[in-house]
Amino acid sequence: MYLVLVEVKLLTLFVYFCVLFQEVLKVMRTIDDRIVHALNTTVPTVSFSGKVDATQTCKQLYESMMEAHLSRDKAIKACIAQTSEVVGQLREQRAKDNENMALIKQLRKEQTKLKLMQSELNVEEVVNDRSLKVFNERCRIHYTPPKVK
Numbered sequence: 001m002y003l004v005l006v007e008v009k010l011l012t013l014f015v016y017f018c019v020l021f022q023e024v025l026k027v028m029r030t031i032d033d034r035i036v037h038a039l040n041t042t043v044p045t046v047s048f049s050g051k052v053d054a055t056q057t058c059k060q061l062y063e064s065m066m067e068a069h070l071s072r073d074k075a076i077k078a079c080i081a082q083t084s085e086v087v088g089q090l091r092e093q094r095a096k097d098n099e100n101m102a103l104i105k106q107l108r109k110e111q112t113k114l115k116l117m118q119s120e121l122n123v124e125e126v127v128n129d130r131s132l133k134v135f136n137e138r139c140r141i142h143y144t145p146p147k148v149k
Contacts, residue, residue, distance in 0.1 A: 021079060021113075025120060028075070030070045032131040039138040058143035062135060066145075069128050076120050083114045 031038070042057045091109040097103060 011022055021120070022116060025072065025076070028068065028072050029127060031065055032127050035065070035131045035134050039134065043138055043142065054139075056144040058135075058139035061107055062139070062143060062145050065135065069124075072124060073121075076117060076124060080114065080117045080121075083110060086110050096102060109111075 038061060042052075042056055042061060087107065087110045090103065090110055094100070094103055094107055
């Protein structure tokens, strides 16, 4: 019973996320937006290198950044899958009722939403690349991230 309740709440949150897609992504991207500030305030310069463990600091920042990237990627792909399913169902309905203007309008709306979500994958790639570049410029002497397969 409890597990079903949790699943219903998670599904409700997921639907809510997909409705507020761009706003939620903006909030989820704060770590990437503030990467320069985070690096400047946590990674020491040469003169202060003895006071802070730069290796550990860079490692923690890298892990946080990767966790954020992965969660956003999963969320975007889940919303794309959900919207693709809705588009597929609407196409089936349109095939049965080709004259229904409200249905055609809804299908176009969902197709536009799907294209927006798919374009967010490209935006996500640019945001991730930019963050990794900044991270590598500042942390390369302190921490080398594991190779991603």
